[in-house]
Amino acid sequence: MGTYHSTRSRQQAVSARAAVRTGLAPDGGLFVSDELGSTKLDVATLAEKSYRELAVEVMGLLLPDYTSDEIAACVDEAYGDTFDADEITPVVPLAPRTGEAPDTPSYVLELFHGPTSAFKDVALQMLPRLMARTADEGAAGERIMIVTATSGDTGKAALAGFADAPGCAITVFYPEGKVSRVQELQMSAQEGSNVAVCGVRGNFDDAQSAVKLIFSDRALAERLGARGTVLSSANSINVGRLVPQVVYYFAAYAQLLRSGVITAGDAVEFCVPTGNFGDILAGYYARELGLPVARLLVASDKNNVLFDFLKTGTYDRRRPFYTTTSPSMDILISSNLERMLYHLSGGDCELVAGLMASLAETGSYTVPSALIERIRGVFDGGWADEDEVSAAIRDCWERYGYVIDPHTACGYHVLDALEPAPDARARVLLSTASPYKFPRAVASALGLEVPDDDFACMDTLAEATGTQAPRQLAELASKPVRFTDVAEIDELGAYVEQAAERFA
Numbered sequence: 001m002g003t004y005h006s007t008r009s010r011q012q013a014v015s016a017r018a019a020v021r022t023g024l025a026p027d028g029g030l031f032v033s034d035e036l037g038s039t040k041l042d043v044a045t046l047a048e049k050s051y052r053e054l055a056v057e058v059m060g061l062l063l064p065d066y067t068s069d070e071i072a073a074c075v076d077e078a079y080g081d082t083f084d085a086d087e088i089t090p091v092v093p094l095a096p097r098t099g100e101a102p103d104t105p106s107y108v109l110e111l112f113h114g115p116t117s118a119f120k121d122v123a124l125q126m127l128p129r130l131m132a133r134t135a136d137e138g139a140a141g142e143r144i145m146i147v148t149a150t151s152g153d154t155g156k157a158a159l160a161g162f163a164d165a166p167g168c169a170i171t172v173f174y175p176e177g178k179v180s181r182v183q184e185l186q187m188s189a190q191e192g193s194n195v196a197v198c199g200v201r202g203n204f205d206d207a208q209s210a211v212k213l214i215f216s217d218r219a220l221a222e223r224l225g226a227r228g229t230v231l232s233s234a235n236s237i238n239v240g241r242l243v244p245q246v247v248y249y250f251a252a253y254a255q256l257l258r259s260g261v262i263t264a265g266d267a268v269e270f271c272v273p274t275g276n277f278g279d280i281l282a283g284y285y286a287r288e289l290g291l292p293v294a295r296l297l298v299a300s301d302k303n304n305v306l307f308d309f310l311k312t313g314t315y316d317r318r319r320p321f322y323t324t325t326s327p328s329m330d331i332l333i334s335s336n337l338e339r340m341l342y343h344l345s346g347g348d349c350e351l352v353a354g355l356m357a358s359l360a361e362t363g364s365y366t367v368p369s370a371l372i373e374r375i376r377g378v379f380d381g382g383w384a385d386e387d388e389v390s391a392a393i394r395d396c397w398e399r400y401g402y403v404i405d406p407h408t409a410c411g412y413h414v415l416d417a418l419e420p421a422p423d424a425r426a427r428v429l430l431s432t433a434s435p436y437k438f439p440r441a442v443a444s445a446l447g448l449e450v451p452d453d454d455f456a457c458m459d460t461l462a463e464a465t466g467t468q469a470p471r472q473l474a475e476l477a478s479k480p481v482r483f484t485d486v487a488e489i490d491e492l493g494a495y496v497e498q499a500a501e502r503f504a
């Protein structure tokens with residue numbers, strides 16, 4: 001008996017475990033559950049709960065066929081000493097250095113205290129643990145090979161999550177020479193007996209397309225299957241990545257309750273730097289579970305396809321692609337939007353299937369006007385160009401003495417440009433990466449000298465701001481490089497096959 005089915009059809013119901021194991025529905029849709037929102041969490045009791053207690057409760061509701069013991073074990077493993085903050089995702093105030101505090105105070109929800117200093121750790125520390133408990137959904141002795149193409153952050157977070165995970169192995173492809181030096185070192189120095197990392201001669205889109213071909217290569221799947229390996233994805237379309245992200249919205253609210261900023265029932269506004277729409281969709285799920293969310297603000301960089309969609313009701317990917325200082329938001333096809341369309345259309349699979357077919361065939365779709373109105377009732381948003389990102393980093397430092405990275409800066413710009421929602425008692429900006437992951441862009445925005453070397457630049461940044469680089473980033477400078485493989489675009493399938501053989 002399953003509660004999950006595809007956004008594009010109800011024909012096949014699967015369990016939450018099967019949804020986690022397979023990632024994507026067979027018809028290309030995303031797994032959703034119609035039970036979302038049928039049970040609410042009691043907001044009045046949130047203040048008493050720790051991050052881990054909230055995680056067990058929220059994830060238990062959304063993944064009903066995992067036992068509570070299983071969820072509790074996953075939570076203990078994922079959110080132990082792998083995070084360097086007691087609150088896991090601490091909330092810090094943006095308090096003006098001088099002058100009066102505004103009527104609606106702003107806070108930053110720091111999501112970057114995990115092992116790779118990016119918010120993806122919150123989900124990618126959890127996904128492997130959830131996956132390891134799905135063995136009964138596969139054949140006896142079956143091994144999962146995770147294959148991921150990355151523009152920088154996802155790859156390292158997935159490697160850190162899946163390194164030595166039971167029953168799993170992982171291969172990561174990144175565009176050679178097109179990720180930051182810190183990002184490349186983070187991946188090439190990855191430890192673990194089941195990991196493979198390979199540079200690709202091409203850009204991220206080339207690598208992503210090649211990985212999609214690997215997933216649809218039947219002959220390859222058969223050869224791998226004969227040796228007991230199935231392929232899966234750690235991409236943010238997996239419900240096992242979405243669900244852990246719902247937790248920190250509750251955790252943020254609980255912290256605001258504890259500090260007396262709000263009382264139970266007060267509405268809070270959240271502003272989210274957005275790419276694939278996973279992080280902000282988790283905020284919508286939190287709202288459906290009863291969290292008093294005033295409004296969800298979608299913040300984009302110069303690739304502002306989501307902003308245009310909110311304004312016009314037309315999603316159109318036929319536009320130039322910009323490479324920015326916020327690479328994890330440089331996305332033209334925002335996959336998780338499909339889930340939002342499903343939920344806000346009242347579960348209209350036929351509509352969603354039609355829109356997605358139109359996107360695949362023509363590169364665009366237009367939603368019915370009643371639907372875009374409903375979407376605007378929950379979401380608003382904005383975007384920042386490169387100069388605005390830079391100005392936001394500087395402004396946040398000058399006004400609040402707080403250093404943000406270029407992704408978070410897109411959110412800062414949007415929050416600053418929009419008046420608070422009338423019912424919001426507090427505003428929360430989700431910070432998705434440590435500024436030390438992007439030291440050059442941040443130092444340059446602050447008007448500092450920018451050394452060529454990323455690690456020297458981290459030192460400059462630390463000295464000028466009195467902050468500290470996360471240990472795991474600073475240590476990279478002296479880590480031995482384990483992987484130096486580089487492959488042509490048409491060799492990636494063979495690379496995965498060899499890796500699978502090595503790990504078998």
Ligand SMILES: *Cc1c(COP(=O)(O)O)cnc(C)c1O
Pocket residue numbers: 118119120153154236273274275276277278279280328329407408432433
């Ligand atoms: C992935 C990522 C984002 C975008 O998150 P989505 O869930 O894809 O919207 C924003 N900032 C950083 C640093 C990221 O790594």
